[in-house]
Amino acid sequence: MLSIHTLVSIKAFAMINRINISNLVARQIVKSSLLPGLIAVVLTLFSFAGFSQEWVPVYEEPKHRLVFENDHAFILNVNLPPGYESLYHEHKIDLLYVTIVGTRVWAQPYEGKRREVEVKTGDLRFSSDNHSLPQVHRVGNIGKTPFHVIGIGIKNDVSSDVEPLEGDISGMEMLMEKPHARVYRISLMPGEKTGIHQHNLPFTQVHVSDGKYYSSAGKTISAEAGEFLWQQGAKSHQFENAGTEAIEIIEMQWR
Numbered sequence: 001m002l003s004i005h006t007l008v009s010i011k012a013f014a015m016i017n018r019i020n021i022s023n024l025v026a027r028q029i030v031k032s033s034l035l036p037g038l039i040a041v042v043l044t045l046f047s048f049a050g051f052s053q054e055w056v057p058v059y060e061e062p063k064h065r066l067v068f069e070n071d072h073a074f075i076l077n078v079n080l081p082p083g084y085e086s087l088y089h090e091h092k093i094d095l096l097y098v099t100i101v102g103t104r105v106w107a108q109p110y111e112g113k114r115r116e117v118e119v120k121t122g123d124l125r126f127s128s129d130n131h132s133l134p135q136v137h138r139v140g141n142i143g144k145t146p147f148h149v150i151g152i153g154i155k156n157d158v159s160s161d162v163e164p165l166e167g168d169i170s171g172m173e174m175l176m177e178k179p180h181a182r183v184y185r186i187s188l189m190p191g192e193k194t195g196i197h198q199h200n201l202p203f204t205q206v207h208v209s210d211g212k213y214y215s216s217a218g219k220t221i222s223a224e225a226g227e228f229l230w231q232q233g234a235k236s237h238q239f240e241n242a243g244t245e246a247i248e249i250i251e252m253q254w255r
Contacts, residue, residue, distance in 0.1 A: 055088035076151035085140040103143025110136040168195025193240035211247030
């Protein structure tokens, strides 16, 4: 074990010769009998950390990237390469998952069994659909393509008597309804358009496919699959397919 006198001597020698004390201490430790003990302590600490931290918040899972957050919502960009197995992670807030690229995956509740499922591009689900919250689980990609989803979480209820969506909603199909949100799918062939509608409360739109559309101001906007836009509300707009391929957009409307 290094004594105080040894450390003082090393420091003095280092100052005289203008060399890095850390290098000397490292060499002295390596040569001493202290090294095996240090390794054991480090391994014990790592083992304890792994044991005590059995799961992480969903936004700390390495492939569940937090890409947007404000007082009302947060959005995750989840992209699992083939063969990836996630850490156990906890969902406290209900999220809508919009599948951008589907493949075969498995999900495993904490201390539960794995369940395999084929997820298709465009599939939608809330994290509360089959489980109560909070929920701890992990997921894995056993397909041949990346598994890519956008997750939208609502932090708080709007608690408003205002009608969330008004106007002409032709071209919009309501697919899901929860106490806190409604989910609409917009599928447009080239030249088709939705009616002009008014969002009175916050909403998020997610592009499931690449495509071009005309904005309400008449500008042509290009979007890639996986792009999203959060809006505060009080917005009137419509979509018109300005491209040569079908486009698909998901809108999640707060309520």
